[in-house]
Amino acid sequence: MAEVEEQGRNLSEESTDESEEEDTEEEPKLKYERLTNGVTEILQKDAASCMTVHDKFLALGTHFGKVYLLDIQGNVTQKFEISPVKINQISLDESGDHVGICSEDGKVRIPFIHFSSNCSLTSSISIYDKSLRNWLNRWKTSVLHEGEGNITNVKWRANLIAWANNVGVKIYDISSKQRITNVLRDNTNLRPDMYPCSLCWKDNTTLIIGWGSSVKICVVKERDPTEMRDLPSRYVEIVSAFETEFFISGLAPLADQLVTLYYVKDSSEHMFRTRPRLDIIQSLPEGCEEISSDALTVRNFQENQCRDYRLEHSEGESLFYIISPKDIVVAKERDQDDHIDWLLEKKKYEEALMAAEISFRNIKRHDLVLDNNLDSLGDYDAAARKCQKVLGKNMDLWENEVYRFKTIGQLKAISQYLPRGDLRLRPAIYEMILHEFLKTDYEGFATLIREWPGELYNNMAIVQAVNEHLKKDPTNSMLLTTLAELYTYDQRYDRALEIYLKLRHKDVYQLIHKHNLFSAIKDKIVLLMDFDKEKAVDMLLDNDDKISMDKVVEELKDRPELLHVYLHKLFKRDHHKGQKYHERQISLYAEYDRPNLLPFLRESMHCPLEKALEICQQRHFVEETVFLLSRMGNCRRALQMIMEELADVDKAIEFAKEQDDRELWDDLISYSIDKPPFITGLLNNIGTHVDPILLIHRIKEGMEIPNLRDSLVKILQDYNLQILLREGCKKILVADSLSLLQRMHRTQKRGVRVDEENICESCHTPILPSGTPLLLLMHPFVYINTYENFIYSRFIKV
Structure with a gap:
């Protein structure tokens, strides 16, 4: 590749749109180089149609029927004149010593020994096996499939052969000599000759199918022997299937991801063909995620169609060959030198320096040396952060750097970047930093204690150091x-609890629950209650099996206001559990919580009434006294207190209603007869319980009563309402009685089935003697029985 470096840089610069370059800072995943040297000369006169990659060399087929063997730099090592028409596919064995070539005319050439291939424009597939010999010990042909049009792609891996025709993709198992699946083509509206199927074996059991815009990942699995019967021993499961935005020209695996070569066609009227794209995608069960995408400026891309592109890969290393008629591009994963180049290009010099320091043994083009003088960096935090990336897992280097930071008085800067996981420094290193913080920065010291695992340092040594500092400042929270x-x-935990209680720390209750410290707090209940009464009481009640109720009461006896809070919540949870303290609670409620005294008296079944009455009378608690008097049976005295001390006629009436005692009503009327406002209240409310005439007759002549007319109208309305209610009830009663009577009549009229065994209740003889004829005439009022004797007026002798 004489022009590789320069042309590769140009290709990489053109691999993405300018707008994309401006908007993203993401580093590319792949780098690109053109395959040059002999390839350039070949493609000037001819056009590439296919290529096969081997660890040792490359085999390139052309449209003019020639096959070239190339080294990895693109230099020609051998040339074969195979056919006058286009070469469709070249196949090599694992050793690279044997080659099979398939051309457009449907013929297969085997220049040396073996053929294992991918051929086009044939109508069946044949395979040779040692067991397929005839009686003359010659090879014979076995037809695996035919009758579904042209075979456009074949891929053989281990014992599995996959091929594609116009209908779909088939997989054949050589070991069982059975076809095990048929994956139908999705994009049936696309011509299979213009948008051919791409097949790629990821491993011996995983086949990747790309056709049109559809991608499917199929896994060949062994069938459960209990389910086999007449089925093949293997089956295919589609573990992922998704649609892509563009048309697929090739596929290749990259670890657990996919490299896809896309043919991009503009949707405009001119059908302008844009640059092909090479994407890295992560397949998902029902879709895919794009990892990276590069648009490639291959030569003459404006004239290419989907079928003109191929993607081949080298399984030994991550090399991907993009083949087009006039260009071959090699894509490979970027190395550390490329990463440093990108960082320098983006002016991220600090990161480039760190990258070079981390991989100084692997880089080839960059000779960067770590600057050992930390002072020259100035930013000690940045220097410490750089140590985290540069030093990695080398603990010796870490310790040296820590001492260097100590020398310049910057231990704080490196503290947050020290290893603290599985790889750790010696405890003395961490203790040295903790002591430094303890001298100068209590807050930073506390932060490190919370963030660092306790096993990094000698805990007792640090405790001793903290206690020494507390001697000088004992109240430092x-x-x-x-x-x-x-x-x-x-x-x-007992020591920690003591400190938390002293500080009234919010984590004290969490500490007690987490470490079950209830035995340690039995003599600290008052402290807990002073800190947070509600939380303390809830905790004590929730754990009364660990701290008894009697113990709590004993501890709180000198703090009655806290004792009341505890006993009140206990009573709310269970009215009977603390019954022996109910007498004490009367005084506590009266002193600290009067609003809840009356509800307590109403709900408690164990409260001594005499004691409660004495306390309420001493404190002049009228409502509570009234309740206690009524509960003790002295309702007249209770009513008198309501009338005299509360002067509340509504409460008096309500009290009389609750007791439902005629004498109380008489007392109430007698007390109210000379008080016009009371008479008004009685007239408005007495109508439904007492005959209002009794009250009206006792009103003195000439007495002015407020709202008398309205009260009388209300009495009449209440009386009419009662009459209406009574009439309604009477109608309902009569209707129900009539309905029940009719039901009884229908029941009595119903016939009863009798037989010879039934005995008459009157004469104690069989109702139907054997052999006696019976004639029953159905009539609303007549029953006729043809019996020898006249038994009843309803029976007639025949």
């Missing part, structure tokens, strides 16, 4: 928090 974290890692 950051150092105390860090010390608690060190204790936690060292599994000295």
Whole structure:
């Protein structure tokens, strides 16, 4: 390749649109070079039609029927005049010693010994096998398939042969001598001669099919012996199938990705043919992801069609040959030198320097040396970051660099880039950096303790150092928090808990739960409650099997406000669990939480009523006293308190309704008879419980009662409503009675089946003596029985 470097650079420059170059900073995945030397001279007079790649050489077929053997630089080593027509395919064996050539006239030439190929314009495929000999020990032909038009592509791998015709792709298993699948062509609207099928074996069982804009990845699998019966021993599963934007001219594998050569045709009226594209894609079960895409400026691309392009690859190394009639381009993966070139081109000099330092043994064109003087860089953080990439897994170099940073007083800069995974430095290195931070930067020290795994350094040595600093500053919260974290890692949870409680740290409850420290907090319940009452109570109640209720009450006895919070939540969870503390809770509610006292008295079944009444009366809690009096049976006294102390007629009426006691209503009326506002309230609410006439008759003549007219109207409305309700209920009752009566009548009229075994309940004789004829006439009111004796008025002797 005499012109490779210069032409390759030009081709690479033309491989993408200018707009794409401006918009993207992504580095290309492949680099391109033209195959020159002898190839240039050949293609000036002839046109390439196909090519086969071997580790040792290349075999190029042309439109004029010639085959050239080339070295990898494109120099001609041999030439064969094969046919006057175009060469369609060349096939080589693994050793490269034998070649088979297929031409446009449908003939196969084997200049040396063996043929294993891909041929066109034939109507069947034949294969030779040692077992296929006739009785004269001569080779015989075995027809594998015919009758579906021209065979346009054949690929043989191990014991599997894949071929494509106008209908689809077939795969034949040589070992079982069976055709195991038929993959139909998707793009049936495209002419198969203009958009031929591309086949490529990724390995011995994976076939990649590209046809038109469709790609399918097929895997040959062994069939379960229990399912075989008359089926082939192998079957094909399509593991991925997707459509592409352009037409496929060739396919090749690249690790777990695909390299695809696309033919791009403009959709305009002029059908302008654009540059072919070479893409790297990642196949997915139902689609694909584009990894990279390059547009190639091959010679005379404006005149080429989809069938004029081929893509061949070398399995030994990642080399891809793009064959067109007047040009052959070689694509290969970019190496480290190419990567450095790209970085320099983008003016990323620092990254280029680091790349050269990392791969200094592999680069060939760049002679860059690591600058050992860190001071010259000025930016110590950038220098430390560079160490992470340059030094890699060499622990000795890492330790040397750490000491160099220490010498210039910049240990902090390198701290965040030190190895901390499977590969680690000696513990002394990490301890040295921690001590440096402890002297100058408590916050940075705390950050490193949180970020670094505890096994990187001697934990006890760091704990001792922190304690020494705390002697000078015992209230430093950051150092105390860090010390608690060190204790936690060292599994000295009691010490960590003590510090967290002292600091009222938010992680104290998490620490208790995570490490089951309930035995350590039995004497610290007050501290926990002072820190966060709600969380502390929830934790104590959730873990009452580990810290008993009696223990909590004992610890909180000198802090009644905290004891109330605990017992209140306990009562809300279970009304009976803390029943022995209900008497104490009465005073606690009265002192700290009166709004919840009445609900507690209502819901508690274990509260001593006398004690509760005494406390409520002492504190003049009227509502609570009223409830307790009514619960103790002294409803008249309770009503009196409502009327006298609360002066609330609505509450008095509500209380009378709840008790539903006629005497209470009389007391209420008697108390209200000289109070016009009370009389109004009674007139508005008494109608549904007591006859309002009793109240009206007792009203003194001449008394002015507010809203009397409205109250009387309401009484009449309530009375009418009651009458309507009673009438409605009466109608419903009568209708239900009539319905039930009719149902009973229909049931009694229903006939009953009897036989000779049935006995009359009256005379205790058989109802139907054997041999007695019976005639039953169905009539709404008459039953006739032809029996010798007249038994009942409904039976007539015949």
